[in-house]
Amino acid sequence: MGLIDKLISTARRSSPWLLHFDCGSCNGCDIETLACLTPVYDVERFGVVNVGNPKHADILLVTGTVNLRNREVLAVLYEQMPEPKVVVAIGACGLSGGIFREAPNVVGGVDKVIPVDVYVPGCPARPEAIIDGVVLALEKFRGKALAVL
Amino acid sequence: MAGTILPFGPQHPVLPEPLHLNLQIEDEIVVSATPAFGYVHRGLEKLADIRDFRQMIQVVERVCGICSMIHALTYCQGLEELMGIEPTPRARFLRVIWSELHRLHSHLLWLGLFADAMGFESLFMQLWKVRERIMDINEATAGNRVILSVNVIGGVRRDLDSGQTAWILSELAEVEKGFSAMSRTILHDYTVQKRTRGKGALSRSQAMELGCVGPMLRASGVSQDMRLLGYAAYGELEFAPVVEQDGDCYARCRVRFAELGQSIGLIRQAIAKLPAGDTSVPVKGRPPAGEVVARAEQPRGECLYYIKANGGKFLDRLRIRTPTFANIPALTVMLPGIELADVPVVLLSIDPCISCTER
Secondary structure, eight states: OOHHHHHHHHHHHHSOEEEEEEEEOOSHHHHHHHHHHSTTTOGGGGTOEEESOGGGOSEEEEEEOEETTHHHHHHHHHHHSOSSOEEEEEHHHHHHOGGGTTSTTEEEOGGGTSOOSEEEOOTTOOHHHHHHHHHHHHHHHHHHHHHHO | OOOEEEEEOSSOTTOSSOOEEEEEEETTEEEEEEEEOOSSOOOGGGGGGTSOTTHHHHHHHTSOSTTHHHHHHHHHHHHHHHHTOOOOHHHHHHHHHHHHHHHHHHHHHHHHHHHHHHTOHHHHHHHHHHHHHHHHHHHHHHSOSSOOOOEETTEESOOOOHHHHHHHHHHHHHHHHHHHHTHHHHHHOHHHHHHHTTTTOOOHHHHHHTTOOHHHHHHTTOOOOGGGGOTTTGGGSOOOOOOOSSOSHHHHHHHHHHHHHHHHHHHHHHHHHOOOSOSBOOOOSOOOSEEEEEEEEETTEEEEEEEEEOSSSSEEEEEEEOHHHHHHHHHHHHSTTSBGGGHHHHHHHTOOOHHHHHO
């Protein structure tokens, strides 16, 4: 491991970038996730930046149920993210399918498709809970980043 | 030379939701746009087979988190009509208050996302800061920030006492001050005008032909608003639909901005006229066999519920037509001919709600 790799690893640990993907949620969790970025909650104070490109992202926030169509999109997004990476599943739907678990087009929770590190409950999850989840994910991310070193 | 096909979505920074558009472009100009769906489809209408008619209230609230209260309201009004139940006067006024709170938060959310689509991030942050006050009101009065779950068949589950209504009025005054301070930026700023004026224009006849609803239709000069039907307590309150003539993105922005003030006015009227009494009537039995169509005005336009009951615990059929579903055909007319950089602005001007569209 060279000096540059160490430098990049340190920077990624202290300022992880986050990607949000709506898998099939009712928007409740999405607007709460967006609310986390706005002045009242402001996750950027933890060094977290919201990005739109999976190739730049370290943390993947997923809201909503997985269905037969978006499971491939979710898997591709996860594949595109560079290692180390952590996944946060948000809301009852993301955890297990929630109220929609018996609906015909629903596969179930996010962990049916990709490995999940942090589960944030709630219908919809509160911004405080989401921030808590992101902070927990940061700890996991630090562990994974140090393991690579 | 044949144009290039550019996939837009399903994961795109400007979209909070997965919508896929196949844009055929030549140079930087869009030639045609084909929307593709299915990323949020859950099939929740089918849940009516296994959840009874009361449990379905919780399900239809989750058709869309942004306008959940109005989905439940439409569903309950449909069943009340079918079962011949008259909700109490107090319940009807309380429904107006929560409906308009939802409209306020939805329009502020949209204005913020619209500003973000133009690249005006500070405006987005300011609007969402104002919006948090509405979320606080929702939480204090209904116990949840987004999904209020206040509707039951025959009325509402929660009541407002005089302390709460006074507090709501003082909070709304702050909200009004907050968004009025931004009116100059939203309506008269050079950047906003440059990005929105003349973009994605729909004439009155086009809007009618494409079946647009809600603010899309009102921005093209058609005075149509489901609240004029007088459901809940709207028949006893005074308001006039906000209508603009230009039909472009700027006109839609003006309509939604003016509706913020209108919603606050409606809440003030409803609180002033709030009658005393019970919040719900007891409901016994099951809905009789029959069918009913219920309509209500959502922040995005007309929402239509078709309910067919067979006299049993479960409904035979529940069909939901949401406003975004009606507005999406307009995209195939508005997008061709504009520059690629304007696609996010025009796309957001219909206020897309994909989880509504696909259910």
